[in-house]
Amino acid sequence: MRKVAVIGIGQTIVSEHWEKSLKELAGDAILNALLDAHINEFDSLFIGNMMSAPANQQQNIGAYIADWVGARGSESIRVESACSSGSAAFRAAVLAVASNEVDIAVAAGIEKMTDSPSAEITANLATAADADWEVSHGVSFVALNALLMQRYLHEYSWDHSNFAGFSINAHKNALNNPFARFKSALSEEQYVRSSVICDPITLMDASPIGDGAAAVILVPYNSIETHRNHKIISVAGSSAASDTIAVHSRKDPLWLSAAEQSAKQSYNQAGITERDIDLFEYHDAFTIMAALSLEACGFADRGKAPNLALEGELQLSGRIPVATMGGLKARGHPVGATGMYQIVEVIQQLRGEAGENQVKGAVFGMAQNIGGSGSNIITHVLTNEN
Amino acid sequence: MRKVAVIGIGQTIVSEHWEKSLKELAGDAILNALLDAHINEFDSLFIGNMMSAPANQQQNIGAYIADWVGARGSESIRVESACSSGSAAFRAAVLAVASNEVDIAVAAGIEKMTDSPSAEITANLATAADADWEVSHGVSFVALNALLMQRYLHEYSWDHSNFAGFSINAHKNALNNPFARFKSALSEEQYVRSSVICDPITLMDASPIGDGAAAVILVPYNSIETHRNHKIISVAGSSAASDTIAVHSRKDPLWLSAAEQSAKQSYNQAGITERDIDLFEYHDAFTIMAALSLEACGFADRGKAPNLALEGELQLSGRIPVATMGGLKARGHPVGATGMYQIVEVIQQLRGEAGENQVKGAVFGMAQNIGGSGSNIITHVLTNEN
Numbered sequence: 030m031r032k033v034a035v036i037g038i039g040q041t042i043v044s045e046h047w048e049k050s051l052k053e054l055a056g057d058a059i060l061n062a063l064l065d066a067h068i069n070e071f072d073s074l075f076i077g078n079m080m081s082a083p084a085n086q087q088q089n090i091g092a093y094i095a096d097w098v099g100a101r102g103s104e105s106i107r108v109e110s111a112c113s114s115g116s117a118a119f120r121a122a123v124l125a126v127a128s129n130e131v132d133i134a135v136a137a138g139i140e141k142m143t144d145s146p147s148a149e150i151t152a153n154l155a156t157a158a159d160a161d162w163e164v165s166h167g168v169s170f171v172a173l174n175a176l177l178m179q180r181y182l183h184e185y186s187w188d189h190s191n192f193a194g195f196s197i198n199a200h201k202n203a204l205n206n207p208f209a210r211f212k213s214a215l216s217e218e219q220y221v222r223s224s225v226i227c228d229p230i231t232l233m234d235a236s237p238i239g240d241g242a243a244a245v246i247l248v249p250y251n252s253i254e255t256h257r258n259h260k261i262i263s264v265a266g267s268s269a270a271s272d273t274i275a276v277h278s279r280k281d282p283l284w285l286s287a288a289e290q291s292a293k294q295s296y297n298q299a300g301i302t303e304r305d306i307d308l309f310e311y312h313d314a315f316t317i318m319a320a321l322s323l324e325a326c327g328f329a330d331r332g333k334a335p336n337l338a339l340e341g342e343l344q345l346s347g348r349i350p351v352a353t354m355g356g357l358k359a360r361g362h363p364v365g366a367t368g369m370y371q372i373v374e375v376i377q378q379l380r381g382e383a384g385e386n387q388v389k390g391a392v393f394g395m396a397q398n399i400g401g402s403g404s405n406i407i408t409h410v411l412t413n414e415n
Numbered sequence: 416m417r418k419v420a421v422i423g424i425g426q427t428i429v430s431e432h433w434e435k436s437l438k439e440l441a442g443d444a445i446l447n448a449l450l451d452a453h454i455n456e457f458d459s460l461f462i463g464n465m466m467s468a469p470a471n472q473q474q475n476i477g478a479y480i481a482d483w484v485g486a487r488g489s490e491s492i493r494v495e496s497a498c499s500s501g502s503a504a505f506r507a508a509v510l511a512v513a514s515n516e517v518d519i520a521v522a523a524g525i526e527k528m529t530d531s532p533s534a535e536i537t538a539n540l541a542t543a544a545d546a547d548w549e550v551s552h553g554v555s556f557v558a559l560n561a562l563l564m565q566r567y568l569h570e571y572s573w574d575h576s577n578f579a580g581f582s583i584n585a586h587k588n589a590l591n592n593p594f595a596r597f598k599s600a601l602s603e604e605q606y607v608r609s610s611v612i613c614d615p616i617t618l619m620d621a622s623p624i625g626d627g628a629a630a631v632i633l634v635p636y637n638s639i640e641t642h643r644n645h646k647i648i649s650v651a652g653s654s655a656a657s658d659t660i661a662v663h664s665r666k667d668p669l670w671l672s673a674a675e676q677s678a679k680q681s682y683n684q685a686g687i688t689e690r691d692i693d694l695f696e697y698h699d700a701f702t703i704m705a706a707l708s709l710e711a712c713g714f715a716d717r718g719k720a721p722n723l724a725l726e727g728e729l730q731l732s733g734r735i736p737v738a739t740m741g742g743l744k745a746r747g748h749p750v751g752a753t754g755m756y757q758i759v760e761v762i763q764q765l766r767g768e769a770g771e772n773q774v775k776g777a778v779f780g781m782a783q784n785i786g787g788s789g790s791n792i793i794t795h796v797l798t799n800e801n
Contacts, residue, residue, distance in 0.1 A: 030515040050547065073655075082468045086550065088542040089497035092657040092790035096664070102676060104655035105791065106503045107495045111475035117492045121507060127514035129416040130653070156474040161436065164472065267516070269459075269490035271478040278482070290488060404478035405491065 030127035033264045034253050035411070037066025037246035038373045043210040043361030045143040046240040051085050052097040055139040058242035058369075059098045062135065066246040067258050073104040073131045077118030077138040079111055079365035080153045084145050094139070104131075111157030112314065113400030114138065115243070115368025116407040122247050123267050123409075132252070137244035138369030150238060154364070157401045159275040171235060171315070173276055173402045175227040178317035181283055182229060185332035189229045192316040193220040194338025196233050196358050199313060202345070203355025205385040208370075210239045210361030234316040236357035243369035245376070250415070260380045265393065266295030266410035274404040287406035288325035288397060299393065299410045303327035306410070307391035308350045308378050310371035312399040313357045322397060323349075326408075350388050353378060368398035372409065379413040416513035419650045420639050421797070423452025423632035424759045429596040429747030431529040432626040437471050438483040441525040444628035444755075445484045448521065452632040453644050459490040459517045463504030463524040465497055465751035466539045470531050480525070490517070497543030498700065499786030500524065501629070501754025502793040508633050509653050509795075518638070523630035524755030536624060540750070543787045545661035557621060557701070559662055559788045561613040564703035567669055568615060571718035575615045578702040579606040580724025582619050582744050585699060588731070589741025591771040594756075596625050596747030620702040622743035629755035631762065636801070646766045651779065652681030652796035660790040673792035674711035674783060685779065685796045689713035692796070693777035694736045694764050696757035698785040699743045708783060709735075712794075736774050739764060754784035758795065765799040 039061025046054055055076070063069055074095050081087050091105030108117045115138030122136035142150055155164045158173060182189060196215055203209035215233060223233035250263050270290035276282050296302055303326060311326075313319035320334035328349050329337050342348040354360050354374040357367060375394035377383045397408045425447025432440055441462070449455055460481050467473050477491030494504045501524030508522035528536055541550045544559060568575060582601055589595035601619060609619035636649050656676035662668050682688055689712060697712075699705035706720035714735050715723050728734040740746055740760040743753060761780035763769045783794045 079474060080468065082466065082539075082542055085546065086542055087546040088465060088495060089544075089660060089787045089791060091496050092787060093545065093660045095657045096659045096790075100657075101659060102656055102673070105496070105657045106507075106655070108507075109474060109493045109495055110477050110491070121492075121494075121510075124507075124511045124514045124516055127516060128510045130510055130513060153468075156468055156472055158475075159479065160471065160473040269492070270488055271481045271486075271491045273482045273487060274475060274479045287488070401475050401478060404482075405475060 031129055032250035033123050033126045033247055034250040035245050035262045035376055036248055037062040038376050039065060040208050040243040040370060040373050041241050042208045043239040043241040043363055046141065051081060051087060051090065051139065051141045052094050054141055054240060054242045055094045055137055056097045058244040059135055059137050062244040062246050068133065068246065071100060071103060071133040071135050073125055073134045074100060075118040075122045075134065075136045076107045077114035077365050077368060078107055078140060079109055079114050080140065080142065083153045084142055110405040111400035112364045113368055113398040113405050113407050114365035116372065116396065116398035116409060119369060119372050119409065120267050120269055120407055123264050126247050126249055132249065134247045135244060136247060136369065137242060138366035139242040140363035140365040141240045142238050142363060143240050162275045171227045171230055174315040174317055175230045177282060178229050181317055181320065184283060187335055190221050191335045191339060192234065193217050194343065195313060195316040195319045196220055198338065198343050199352040199356040199358035202353055202386055203359030206354040206360055209355040209359055210237055211359045230315060236314050236362040239361040239363045241361065241363035241366045243366055243373045245372055260413050261415055262376050262379050262411055262413055263415055264409065265299035265412045268294035269407040272404050274401055276402050283321065285321045285325040285403045285406065287403060288322055291406050291408035292326040292397065295408045295410045299412065301393060305393050306349065306395045308353050308388045308394045310374050310396040311351050312397055313352055314362055314399065318399060326397065345386055345388055353383065353386050353388060368407065371396035371398060375411050379411055417515055418636035419509050419512045419633055420636040421631050421648045421762055422634055423448040424762050425451060426594050426629040426756060426759050427627050428594045429625040429627035429749055432527065437467060437473060437476065437525060437527045438480050440527055440626060440628045441480045441523055442483045444630040445521055445523050448630040448632050454519065454632065457486060457489060457519040457521050459511055459520045460486060461504040461507045461520065461522045462493045463500035463751050463754060464493055464526060465495055465500050466526065466528065469539045470528055496791040497786035498750045499754055499784040499791050499793050500751035502758065502782065502784035502795060505755060505758050505795065506653050506655055506793055509650050512633050512635055518635065520633045521630060522633060522755065523628060524752035525628040526749035526751040527626045528624050528749060529626050548661045557613045557616055560701040560703055561616045563668060564615050567703055567706065570669060573721055576607050577721045577725060578620065579603045580729065581699060581702040581705045582606055584724065584729050585738040585742040585744035588739055588772055589745030592740040592746055595741040595745055596623055597745045616701060622700045622748040625747040625749045627747065627749035627752045629752055629759045631758055646799050647801055648762050648765050648797055648799055649801055650795065651685035651798045654680035655793040658790050660787055662788050669707065671707045671711040671789045671792065673789060674708055677792050677794035678712040678783065681794045681796045687779060691779050692735065692781045694739050694774045694780045696760050696782040697737050698783055699738055700748055700785065704785060712783065731772055731774055739769065739772050739774060754793065757782035757784060761797050765797055
């Protein structure tokens with residue numbers, strides 16, 4: 030395939046954007062990415078979004094957003110795979126540029142969720158689970174994750190308090206990210222005293238929803254000289270895999286097989302192993318997902334991920350820095366946009382533009398985006414070593 | 416780009432499928448396509464669907480359907496661009512195979528609409544229009560098309576009855592299509608006496624919604640020897656373009672600029688002109704869209720498309736056969752699936768498997784799928800000349 034580079038990034042703060050419409054929010058991220066890349070035209074727009082139909086009464090948002098950003102005429106489609114919609118849009122853009130059919134692509138993730146009442150948001154999020162065999166029985170997304178966490182605590186003899194490190198690390202890193210939803214440190218005491226949402230998951234295990242948009246500009250690597258403004262970042266690995274949509278259908282509910290599969294394929298494409306990954310933007314929608322991701326991707330043995338948090342290995346100076354700009358837990362989780370925030374943050378790190386949170390000497394960064402409770406997982410490895 | 420071939424097709428009848436769930440319907444089409452291709456595994460699944468969130472309370476349908484068809488683990492995403500979602504999924508699959516990253520892709524369109532009350536369906540369809548500037552003022556999709564038809568009749572001095580030929584031709588061709596929603600001939604008298612839905616659009620100008628699924632299998636052309644079962648069909652042109660989502664923002668509401676742009680790009684890629692197209696599966700959601708498509712693609716001068724219908728040139732033996740298996744008007748319009756039905760029907764024709772409706776000696780077939788009122792248009796040219 031034709032080698033693909035990313036030459037521009039843009040993002041909005043994750044917040045409650047009452048003052049902006051869906052297209053204005055997307056436009057802010059896309060126009061910033063175009064500005065960052067020093068270009069003003071593109072061929073194709075790939076939008077990751079999960080819930081514009083129920084939340085904003087708007088579909089067909091490719092054309093809707095293309096027109097708003099002054100790209101009337103350009104190809105423009107929406108890609109959806111629940112909470113992994115953002116990285117699905119990025120992968121669609123990578124394949125389009127790799128195919129030789131598209132020369133400049135924009136991948137963007139956008140979600141505007143907070144206009145709806147919270148019961149409606151919970152129902153909209155539940156459309157990512159199995160409508161027939163999970164949701165119709167009353168299970169919500171947090172309940173599915175609570176079942177997994179309960180089983181994990183039982184199976185591997187951990188105490189809930191041992192998960193504190195995941196959330197404390199995320200909140201700490203978000204303090205230096207101007208685009209993060211939460212800018213407040215979290216103490217171990219606050220974590221332990223946090224109210225239970227769905228036993229054993231507490232408020233401090235769960236990521237907050239929000240409104241937000243993030244975007245990048247992709248071009249063929251061999252055209253980079255004409256676009257050069259920053260350190261060159263290229264796509265070293267891109268892979269997507271699936272698992273059963275219903276958690277009860279899995280052979281082993283405590284093993285994210287689609288995370289393992291897509292991570293391994295991405296390592297192979299990049300010609301590396303997990304030991305070469307310098308930072309990992311993982312999908313910590315809940316702390317249990319953080320733990321399961323680390324294990325499936327090879328960073329911890331089965332049942333041992335909490336050790337990484339307890340030993341400080343997830344911090345910026347640790348063995349595998351994660352959630353370096355706050356992760357889903359503290360940067361926030363505007364569902365269909367999250368995968369694009371992860372990509373943008375990896376690029377900030379690989380460019381050396383992560384400020385106070387810079388991971389020194391980072392060469393390979395990984396972003397992994399999870400749709401459903403592990404049913405649709407997309408992994409990308411990016412690098413500044415070309 | 417790597418040349419792409421289609422080696423399997425499958426479809427279900429367009430109907431009210433009360434007895435089947437969304438995944439069962441999709442599975443029927445996909446499993447038939449795999450059977451037709453004599454394969455049982457694939458790498459990636461691209462699903463075109465518009466309204467599973469509001470109509471079926473199910474998103475994340477890539478993983479949902481991949482699991483059902485026995486492809487657990489495979490990449491699986493949904494692509495949405497309103498009524499052009501089907502061909503957007505096909506184009507995503509074409510780019511994925513062309514990029515060298517995917518070797519066997521499935522593209523499928525699926526829609527299950529008829530479970531909802533009709534007012535809800537109308538509201539769901541309206542999410543393809545501009546929520547802020549069209550729908551919030553009470554305009555429905557048929558109303559937008561009625562405005563266009565009214566203007567067309569006025570501007571070019573046609574009478575409503577002059578549009579009869581589009582619908583009569585579609586109904587005639589559907590008589591021989593076992594997968595069509597309507598199998599009843601339409602007379603000129605029936606057309607003229609049909610009840611008005613939104614002046615000047617009558618029931619017989621409008622395509623019926625429905626439930627349905629259609630699928631194809633794509634592989635690199637150079638791997639075709641190992642898959643050969645039918646006449647080889649390859650993708651000669653693939654292009655997508657956009658226009659404003661709101662009709663009132665267009666420079667000329669009677670000109671489908673995205674149809675012109677994507678058709679011309681497809682002709683160029685195929686190295687042909689519109690005179691080489693042997694059949695055209697156009698997007699006759701309303702008769703006015705049929706007329707505007709023919710003009711934008713170069714088959715009729717501006718304001719002259721009804722002449723083609725009046726002179727019999729759209730029939731199977733005419734200059735440019737259209738809706739050869741019934742089109743949206745009579746095969747039916749299960750919105751997100753329609754684009755894939757068009758692709759499947761072009762392939763039936765190019766393989767010489769269209770039975771009574773065979774266009775003799777067809778070499779180049781075109782499918783054009785319209786999302787919104789012309790805001791997102793995707794054109795494909797396929798051929799059996801390799």
